[in-house]
Amino acid sequence: MAKSENISMSVIRRLPRYYRFLSYLDNQETQRISSKKLADIMNVTASQVRQDLNCFGGFGQQGYGYSVKQLKLEIGEILGLNRQFKAIIIGAGNLGTAVAKHMHFEARGFELVGIFDKNPDLAGQILRGIEIRPDEEIESFCDSHTIDAAILCMPRNGVELVIERLYSKGIKSYWNFSHYDIASEYKDTIVENVHMSDSLMTLCYRMNQR
Amino acid sequence: MAKSENISMSVIRRLPRYYRFLSYLDNQETQRISSKKLADIMNVTASQVRQDLNCFGGFGQQGYGYSVKQLKLEIGEILGLNRQFKAIIIGAGNLGTAVAKHMHFEARGFELVGIFDKNPDLAGQILRGIEIRPDEEIESFCDSHTIDAAILCMPRNGVELVIERLYSKGIKSYWNFSHYDIASEYKDTIVENVHMSDSLMTLCYRMNQR
Numbered sequence: 001m002a003k004s005e006n007i008s009m010s011v012i013r014r015l016p017r018y019y020r021f022l023s024y025l026d027n028q029e030t031q032r033i034s035s036k037k038l039a040d041i042m043n044v045t046a047s048q049v050r051q052d053l054n055c056f057g058g059f060g061q062q063g064y065g066y067s068v069k070q071l072k073l074e075i076g077e078i079l080g081l082n083r084q085f086k087a088i089i090i091g092a093g094n095l096g097t098a099v100a101k102h103m104h105f106e107a108r109g110f111e112l113v114g115i116f117d118k119n120p121d122l123a124g125q126i127l128r129g130i131e132i133r134p135d136e137e138i139e140s141f142c143d144s145h146t147i148d149a150a151i152l153c154m155p156r157n158g159v160e161l162v163i164e165r166l167y168s169k170g171i172k173s174y175w176n177f178s179h180y181d182i183a184s185e186y187k188d189t190i191v192e193n194v195h196m197s198d199s200l201m202t203l204c205y206r207m208n209q210r
Numbered sequence: 211m212a213k214s215e216n217i218s219m220s221v222i223r224r225l226p227r228y229y230r231f232l233s234y235l236d237n238q239e240t241q242r243i244s245s246k247k248l249a250d251i252m253n254v255t256a257s258q259v260r261q262d263l264n265c266f267g268g269f270g271q272q273g274y275g276y277s278v279k280q281l282k283l284e285i286g287e288i289l290g291l292n293r294q295f296k297a298i299i300i301g302a303g304n305l306g307t308a309v310a311k312h313m314h315f316e317a318r319g320f321e322l323v324g325i326f327d328k329n330p331d332l333a334g335q336i337l338r339g340i341e342i343r344p345d346e347e348i349e350s351f352c353d354s355h356t357i358d359a360a361i362l363c364m365p366r367n368g369v370e371l372v373i374e375r376l377y378s379k380g381i382k383s384y385w386n387f388s389h390y391d392i393a394s395e396y397k398d399t400i401v402e403n404v405h406m407s408d409s410l411m412t413l414c415y416r417m418n419q420r
Contacts, residue, residue, distance in 0.1 A: 012416075015411070019411065020405070020408065043391075079411050079414055079418070080414050080417070080419075094307055098305045098307065099406075102305050102406075104407065108407055108410045108414060109414030109418070110410065148417065149413065156234075173417050175413050179234070181253075184251065190413065190416045190417055190420065192410070192416070193409075195227075196309075196312075196313065198227060199402045199404050200313065200402070202222065202226055202402055203400065204289055204290050204295065204319030204320065205222055205288070206400045207295055207319075208289070208293055208319070
């Protein structure tokens with residue numbers, strides 16, 4: 001599978017969904033699936049499915065459908081999930097703890113290698129087998145490890161300064177749970193934001209409209 | 211402000227973002243803002259901002275820009291954030307705990323009134339001032355309270371059965387952190403999904419492409 005360039009971001013954003021549904025089907029030991037069936041469970045059209053997968057060279061065989069395992073593998077490869085990007089979590093409060101314990105990093109292309117918090121009481125505690133370190137050690141840790149990404153699980157206040165420190169250590173990829181707008185300050189960063197409150201407000205809107 | 215019908219979902223999905231940025235500006239005591247400036251900080255075009263806000267009747271005054279406080283209020287009203295939809299959390303593990311403690315429900319149109327977990331060891335513990343109840347009490351709790359929405363913080367296994375129980379008690383709105391596809395099974399539900407792993411996989415893809 002060749003690395004694909006110029007694929008639109010909206011197709012890219014659907015790939016994890018394909019991967020998720022295919023993983024589920026694979027766990028259910030489903031062997032093959034038609035674009036029609038895959039479209040049904042994903043709530044898109046079959047032509048959308050075929051079009052999306054064609055962007056990457058197309059995997060289906062007319063009349064035979066897709067091999068679930070094969071398609072899952074190929075999409076995983078496109079996503080780069082076989083990578084082990086080294087990541088650190090900043091902020092070991094409720095959210096950081098949930099992210100550390102809850103996420104299956106290894107299956108998502110990452111390896112969690114460090115956790116930091118500015119609260120000295122947390123230092124030394126073990127989370128997912130990793131010792132929580134004091135915030136001041138971020139720089140020395142980055143010097144002795146090659147860190148690819150930082151996961152920001154801290155409130156908006158303080159993020160600005162932390163980003164400055166992380167960026168100066170060469171970290172340019174962020175999974176951002178804070179509301180600080182990293183990408184507008186640091187143009188050469190890759191930032192994925194998780195704005196949980198936006199999702200909750202959207203739910204409120206839709207319930208209010210009903 | 212009239213309730214707006216037929217607004218496209220993509221406009222709706224931008225409203226929480228406007229609200230978030232306006233809240234930030236309001237906290238900074240910014241009084242007025244031009245569509246150009248608002249567009250800049252939101253990383254969209256000024257014409258997009260004007261077009262979006264026009265969907266709801268338009269609030270700006272040519273040459274004067276928008277009153278931050280007023281615009282924030284009006285968008286909050288459109289979103290229905292003054293509502294207090296009663297919500298319960300199902301699952302008080304790491305994720306449920308983080309959601310319970312982390313989210314500012316009252317400012318997002320919700321009131322958290324109950325937390326349930328199937329682990330009997332958690333029953334009786336207090337989270338955000340709310341007692342965690344055993345899973346078996348969901349039905350009786352729903353009978354004695356009017357519950358508008360459920361927040362699902364449990365793994366995919368088991369969700370199916372819980373939804374069946376919640377739905378039978380008339381709960382048709384869900385904030386869903388599990389990977390179970392509620393909307394495809396229950397067509398008359400309102401579901402907002404938070405798929406954190408999709409976001410992490412997208413980050414991996416983008417890092418891998420760099």
